[in-house]
Amino acid sequence: MKALMFGWEFPPHILGGLGTASYGLTRGMAEQKDLEITFVIPKPYGDEDQSFLKLIGACNVPVVWKENSWEHVNYRLGGIMHPDEYFWYRDHIRYDFRRIGTNDLGCIEFSGRYPDNLLQEIDNYEAVASVLAHSLTFDVIHSHDWLTYPAGIFAKQISGKPLVIHVHATDFDRSRGNVNPTVYAIEKRGMDWADHIICVSNLTRNTVIEKYHIDPAKVSTVHNAVDPIPDVDSFVKEPRKEKLVTFLGRITMQKGPEYFVEAAARVLQRTKNVRFAMAGSGDMMNAMIDLVANRGIADRFHFTGFLKGRQVTEMLANSEVYIMPSVSEPFGISQMEAMQVGTPSIISKQSGCAEILDHAIKTDYWDIDAMADAIYAIVEYPAIYETLSKEGRDEVNKITWDKAGLKVREIYNRVVR
Amino acid sequence: MKNICFYFEVHVPYAMKRYRFFEIGKDHYYYDDFTTEQRLREYAERSYLPANNILLDLIQSSNKKFKCAFSISGSALEQLEMYAPEVIDSFRALADTGCVEFLAEPYGHSLSSIYNDGEFELQVKQQAAKIEELFGKKPVTFRNTELVYSDEIGEKIAKLGYKTVLVEGAKHILGWKSPNYVYNHPYLPKLRLLARNYVLSNHITFEFSNTSWDEYPLTADKFVNWIAQAPEEEKIFNIWLGYESFGIIQKDYTGIFEFLKALPTQAFKRGIGFVTPAEAAKTAPVDALSASYPFCWTGEEKNLSTWAGNQLQEEALNKLYSVAERVNLCKEKALKHDWLHLQCTDYFRYMSFKNAWGSPFSSPYDAFINYMNMLADFLQRVDAEYPTSIENEELNALLKTINEQEKTINELEASVKQLRARKKA
Numbered sequence: 001m002k003a004l005m006f007g008w009e010f011p012p013h014i015l016g017g018l019g020t021a022s023y024g025l026t027r028g029m030a031e032q033k034d035l036e037i038t039f040v041i042p043k044p045y046g047d048e049d050q051s052f053l054k055l056i057g058a059c060n061v062p063v064v065w066k067e068n069s070w071e072h073v074n075y076r077l078g079g080i081m082h083p084d085e086y087f088w089y090r091d092h093i094r095y096d097f098r099r100i101g102t103n104d105l106g107c108i109e110f111s112g113r114y115p116d117n118l119l120q121e122i123d124n125y126e127a128v129a130s131v132l133a134h135s136l137t138f139d140v141i142h143s144h145d146w147l148t149y150p151a152g153i154f155a156k157q158i159s160g161k162p163l164v165i166h167v168h169a170t171d172f173d174r175s176r177g178n179v180n181p182t183v184y185a186i187e188k189r190g191m192d193w194a195d196h197i198i199c200v201s202n203l204t205r206n207t208v209i210e211k212y213h214i215d216p217a218k219v220s221t222v223h224n225a226v227d228p229i230p231d232v233d234s235f236v237k238e239p240r241k242e243k244l245v246t247f248l249g250r251i252t253m254q255k256g257p258e259y260f261v262e263a264a265a266r267v268l269q270r271t272k273n274v275r276f277a278m279a280g281s282g283d284m285m286n287a288m289i290d291l292v293a294n295r296g297i298a299d300r301f302h303f304t305g306f307l308k309g310r311q312v313t314e315m316l317a318n319s320e321v322y323i324m325p326s327v328s329e330p331f332g333i334s335q336m337e338a339m340q341v342g343t344p345s346i347i348s349k350q351s352g353c354a355e356i357l358d359h360a361i362k363t364d365y366w367d368i369d370a371m372a373d374a375i376y377a378i379v380e381y382p383a384i385y386e387t388l389s390k391e392g393r394d395e396v397n398k399i400t401w402d403k404a405g406l407k408v409r410e411i412y413n414r415v416v417r
Numbered sequence: 418m419k420n421i422c423f424y425f426e427v428h429v430p431y432a433m434k435r436y437r438f439f440e441i442g443k444d445h446y447y448y449d450d451f452t453t454e455q456r457l458r459e460y461a462e463r464s465y466l467p468a469n470n471i472l473l474d475l476i477q478s479s480n481k482k483f484k485c486a487f488s489i490s491g492s493a494l495e496q497l498e499m500y501a502p503e504v505i506d507s508f509r510a511l512a513d514t515g516c517v518e519f520l521a522e523p524y525g526h527s528l529s530s531i532y533n534d535g536e537f538e539l540q541v542k543q544q545a546a547k548i549e550e551l552f553g554k555k556p557v558t559f560r561n562t563e564l565v566y567s568d569e570i571g572e573k574i575a576k577l578g579y580k581t582v583l584v585e586g587a588k589h590i591l592g593w594k595s596p597n598y599v600y601n602h603p604y605l606p607k608l609r610l611l612a613r614n615y616v617l618s619n620h621i622t623f624e625f626s627n628t629s630w631d632e633y634p635l636t637a638d639k640f641v642n643w644i645a646q647a648p649e650e651e652k653i654f655n656i657w658l659g660y661e662s663f664g665i666i667q668k669d670y671t672g673i674f675e676f677l678k679a680l681p682t683q684a685f686k687r688g689i690g691f692v693t694p695a696e697a698a699k700t701a702p703v704d705a706l707s708a709s710y711p712f713c714w715t716g717e718e719k720n721l722s723t724w725a726g727n728q729l730q731e732e733a734l735n736k737l738y739s740v741a742e743r744v745n746l747c748k749e750k751a752l753k754h755d756w757l758h759l760q761c762t763d764y765f766r767y768m769s770f771k772n773a774w775g776s777p778f779s780s781p782y783d784a785f786i787n788y789m790n791m792l793a794d795f796l797q798r799v800d801a802e803y804p805t806s807i808e809n810e811e812l813n814a815l816l817k818t819i820n821e822q823e824k825t826i827n828e829l830e831a832s833v834k835q836l837r838a839r840k841k842a
Contacts, residue, residue: 270438358770361782369437376438377786380793383732384785391770 001412002036003029004138004155006129006148008112010041010048010055015113017333018168021200022144024227025166025408026053028401032409040132040151042125043112046080056081058128062090062106063097076105092135097127118147119182126150133158140164140412146171146183149190162195162415164408169200170207173328176253188212195415198222198408200331201352222408223356225401226336235317235341243274243379246319246343248312248334249326251282256325256348256365261288263325265295266372267379272300274379279304279315317341320385321378325365326351335360339396344388346374356399359391419644420653420692421684422611423485424560424583425660427465428493428526429457430763432777436787441794447755452777454500461501464664469507471674475681476516483681484516484691487660488560491524491544492758494551505551512552518693519548521556521579527760528724530561530570531711532738539745540757541577558583558694562762564613564657564714565721568707571602571610579608581698583657585714586612590706597651601702609698610706613657613714617643622662626671634672637679645687653697657714716772723772724765729785733765736792743803746816752798759795764788 005026009019026037030052037053044057060077073083090106102108108124115121129151143152143165156163170187171179191197191212197219199205205221208214229235245267247260257278264276278288278301285303292301307315312334316322322338322345329351336353338345339360347354348365361378363370378385432452436444475483487508489497497504511517523529523540524547530537541559549555559574560583574582586596594600596612620640624630632639644654659666667673681691716723725731737759744756767776767784778784803812 266439270441358780359782361786362779369439372439373437373786373790374782377782377789380438381732381785381789383728384782384789387728388782 001034001140001416002038002138003140003142003412004132004136004161005037005039005142005144006125006151006155007039007041007144008147010039010044012047013045013112017331018145020227020333021168021224021331023049024225024401025404027227028225028403028405029408031402031405035409038136038138040128041112042110042121044080056132058125059107059110059112060086060105061128061131062086062102063093063100063108063127063131064102064106065090065093066102066104066106068105073105089131089135093131094134095127095130100124100127122147122150122186126154129155130158139416142166142408143190143194144168146187146190149186149193153190153193156193163193164196164198164411164415165190165194167191167197167199167204167208167330169330170204170211172207172211173204173330174254176327194218196220196411198411200224201355203328203350203352203355204330220407220411222404222411223352223399224331224333224336225399225404226333226340226396227401228397229313229337229340232340235313237318240318241273243320244277244318245274245321245323245375245379246277246279246315247323247325248279248307248315248338249324251278251280251285251288253284254327254329255282256327257282257284257288258291259325259365259368259371260323261291261295261297261301262368263323263371263375264301265297266368267375268297268300270376271379274300274320274375276301277304277315277319278302279307279312281306313337313341316343319343321346321375323371323375324348324351325363325371327365329353336396336399339392342389342393344378344385344392346371346378357392357395359388359395361388419647419651419689420697421644421689422653422655422657422692422694422697424488424520424655424657424694425468425485426488426490426560426658427660428488428490429460429496430526430761431492431496431758432456433764433787433791436790436794438790438793441790442797445751445755445794445798447759447791447794453496457496457500460661460665461497461504463669464661465497465501465504466507467669467674468660468663468677469504469511471677472517473507473511473514475678476511476514479681479685481514481516482685482690484518484693484696486518486520486558486693486695487511488520488522489548490522490526490562491540491547492526492761494547509552512554516693518558518695519552519554519556520558520560520583520694521545521548522560523562525757525760526562526762527757528562528565528721528734528762528765529738529741529760530565530573531721531725532734533741534573535745536738536741536760537573538577557581558698560694563724565711566610566708566713567711568603568709570711571608572605575602575605575608581609581611581694583611583613583655583694584706584708585712585719586615586655587712587714587719589719590708590712594704594706595651596655597647597653598703599653599698599700600704600706603705603707606702606705609702611653611655611694611697612706613655615714617654618656618658621656621673621676622658622666625662625667625673625676635676637676637683640676641680641683641687641689644684644689652700653692655694655697723769724762726769726771727781729768729781730765733768733785733788733792736789736796740796740799742809743799743812746812747799747802749802752795752802755795759792 007022011023040056042058133155141155141163145168171183249255316338322343325348331352346361349362354362361374432449434449524544558581559579564585566584596614600610602608768781
């Protein structure tokens with residue numbers, strides 16, 4: 001079976017959880033030897049791991065016929081793909097996309113990020129999808145997140161192949177309910193056109209059914225998994241006198257940072273043996289600094305700014321508690337990363353990963369008392385720290401992508417008739 | 418003649434309230450009275466009262482041939498006295514027939530038999546006194562909390578003067594042996610052991626209304642037939658269950674009460690009688706049962722892992738029992754009351770990863786946090802009475818001095834008088 005996937009990010013150049021999840025899932029699906037995956041992203045950098053799938057950069061697919069010599073194409077794209085592939089795509093341009101600005105090869109420049117003209121990039125991605133749909137053979141189309149739904153729909157319209165869309169998040173999660181109508185329209189159209197919808201948690205599935213009015217029969221949940229950290233043993237806790245409680249993620253409305261600050265203030269009324277850190281950046285950072293000062297706990301509450309790569313894991317490994325009071329979290333991969341390095345985690349019941357984790361403490365995101373109580377317990381009672389650390393690590397190591405891959409495969413088998 | 422030995426366990430834990438860490442040192446009341454009362458009333462009305470009425474009827478209509486036994490935990494008795502005294506009255510009516518035996522057990526439904534010998538002894542005595550006070554009969558047969566038993570515990574029980582102990586008919590202890598005989602302790606042959614027939618017992622508690630069970634529906638006729646068809650040499654069938662099996666686990670509408678009503682008639686028809694555990698143990702034992710490690714009637718493995726199977730539970734239990742001696746030195750009533758009820762096994766079960774049925778908490782961690790916060794407060798109170806900086810022995814010596822102060826003064830005064838009298842003379 002051949003699957004054509006549309007994604008937006010792919011490691012190592014990632015901006016959020018979407019890239020990590022796309023990589024993990026395709027990696028897990030590649031365990032199935034009779035499955036071929038072609039993964040399209042707007043802009044590859046050339047250092048992606050292509051050992052288990054074929055990666056196509058949308059920025060290298062011509063959408064407008066330009067006369068070019070083999071040598072010129074080889075000079076321009078040779079490092080990334082074979083020039084013959086370029087000519088093959090060029091022969092399958094069926095529509096007139098000259099309204100879109102293209103380069104000397106007839107290709108569109110993509111940023112591959114989340115720029116201000118995001119909607120335009122989404123439209124351009126759709127144009128690329130039409131060329132690919134004409135030139136490639138595949139049995140099923142799989143679109144990751146709303147940015148790629150239009151591309152998936154166009155590919156379906158052209159090829160007549162079934163469309164599966166993968167909902168990693170909805171706009172209801174990002175906006176605490178104040179959805180952007182344009183985004184909602186794109187999401188809704190994708191869901192209506194899809195033959196099947198995969199959600200990363202039951203929480204997201206319910207949103208899709210209730211807020212987007214989709215027939216529950218065509219919506220399934222496939223929980224995300226987590227990739228093992230290869231050098232997990234190299235992260236060791238530095239001995240410190242004080243315990244560290246860490247919030248790690250974007251400091252935005254969605255993550256509920258203010259509940260963390262309030263919980264911290266309560267814990268500090270009782271014990272002084274603990275420090276709090278908020279790692280990450282976001283539009284609510286200044287408001288949080290204000291709040292911390294207002295509660296009079298600034299001497300024990302620290303902001304680290306944005307962390308990347310190894311720093312993230314180091315920070316997690318060095319903490320006694322990881323906490324994420326997300327108001328609405330479709331899944332939440334960083335919780336799982338914390339558990340991988342043996343850090344007990346406190347998550348909100350409104351997080352998708354709460355559905356599959358037993359060895360994490362779950363509270364309502366607004367329940368500051370419960371959160372404070374949990375922090376206090378982990379800091380004060382060694383037994384609960386050790387149990388959460390050990391059992392949590394064992395539990396999370398059992399959640400692997402190949403199992404998720406098999407579930408996706410079942411869905412493919414159902415829609416490909 | 419074959420006999421059925423019925424015994425029903427009556428136990429309800431106090432409902433503990435949500436106790437956050439900010440309360441530590443400020444709030445010393447740990448109970449959620451509303452939930453406790455509501456649950457107890459439900460148990461009383463749906464289970465205890467109707468079942469007691471049926472049992473009384475059975476005893477009277479069978480001309481006292483129907484017999485059974487009860488073990489009622491101290492916490493259940495306290496709650497019944499407080500919220501449903503009519504249940505106590507109906508138990509008393511049963512006691513007055515002379516066909517009902519009341520068993521001894523640790524007062525607080527605790528694991529003290531494992532963790533603290535002194536505490537175990539105190540609780541057993543307290544429970545026996547309470548039973549005698551309420552029902553006018555001193556218990557002669559012992560059943561430990563959750564039927565926890567080992568050779569060592571058997572010794573402790575024998576030392577307290579009990580001649581018969583009820584144990585679980587666990588496969589790993591019995592091996593090829595049948596539970597339907599009387600056994601004895603390996604090196605204290607006078608101590609008789611009765612083993613629970615858990616297969617038959619569980620059919621009533623768990624399978625009665627299970628429509629996917631291949632023997633469904635369970636009728637009294639069928640149940641007694643199983644007993645009648647057992648080998649002729651097997652004389653005693655120990656059917657022991659939680660009393661809430663009638664009316665709570667198996668609801669009224671499943672016909673469980675009709676089953677109970679019909680059972681004796683069916684038994685008498687086949688020449689099967691009823692005995693209390695004390696009577697059952699009069700038969701000569703056939704063999705010894707030995708258990709080096711404690712076993713009980715709960716869980717798949719029938720060991721202590723339900724209450725002490727993970728680090729959370731061990732931590733909580735060790736912290737709790739670390740102050741046993743101190744608490745028993747002190748006289749404060751409220752502290753002693755809390756001490757007894759903090760030991761209740763249910764709270765530890767809620768911390769189990771595999772066996773936390775009926776837990777009011779969302780997870781074992783939640784249960785642990787709540788319990789440890791209460792315990793932290795409790796330990797502070799104990800510490801305030803007797804600071805942990807003083808060693809137990811030193812404390813004992815000091816207390817002895819204080820308690821005997823009066824005696825010593827009297828003695829000294831007497832000798833002063835004597836000396837003065839002598840001087841005058």
